[in-house]
Amino acid sequence: MSYYPTTYHEQVxxxxxxxxxNYIRNIRHQVQEICRKYKNQYVKIETVDSQVVFGRIVGCEKGLLKLAVRPPHGGDGRLFGSPSWGQDEIILTLVLYELLVITLLYT
Known part of the structure; x- marks a missing residue:
């Protein structure tokens, strides 16, 4: 529960x-549809900040993309908060409007 004093004022x-x-909502909707279509496919993601991530799309909702990635340097995923059931992937969450390029990777 939040407490606001009686003299609370707001400044935008x-x-x-x-x-x-509206433009951002349209982009979010378009990218969500693409991510749903290619769920469980391997992709390369490039962000507007020039970060590059490789992984498998596992979900996309509420403006967030969930990507299964391998821990860096073959490390233990538990260090990054993933469950310890022996899987070799961790879930990375990316904000849809920060994505610049999504490239489908073929095996």
């Missing part, structure tokens, strides 16, 4: 304009 620090908000 940032508010997106309606056109930008």
């Amino acid at each position: 620090l940032y508010q997106a304009d309606a056109q930008s908000a």
Whole structure:
């Protein structure tokens, strides 16, 4: 439960304009549909910050992409909070509007 004093005042620090908000919603919807279509497929993701991640799409909802990735340097996934049932993947969550490129990888 949150507590707000009776003299609580609000000051808007940032508010997106309606056109930008609609554009972001459309992008989110488009990427969610792509991720649903290619669920369990291996992809390469490039973010707007030039990070590159390889993994398998395991889910996409509420503006988030869940990607199964291998721990760095063959490490133990438990170090990253994944369950200890012996799987060699961890789940990485990415924000859809930060994605720049999704490339399908063929085996």
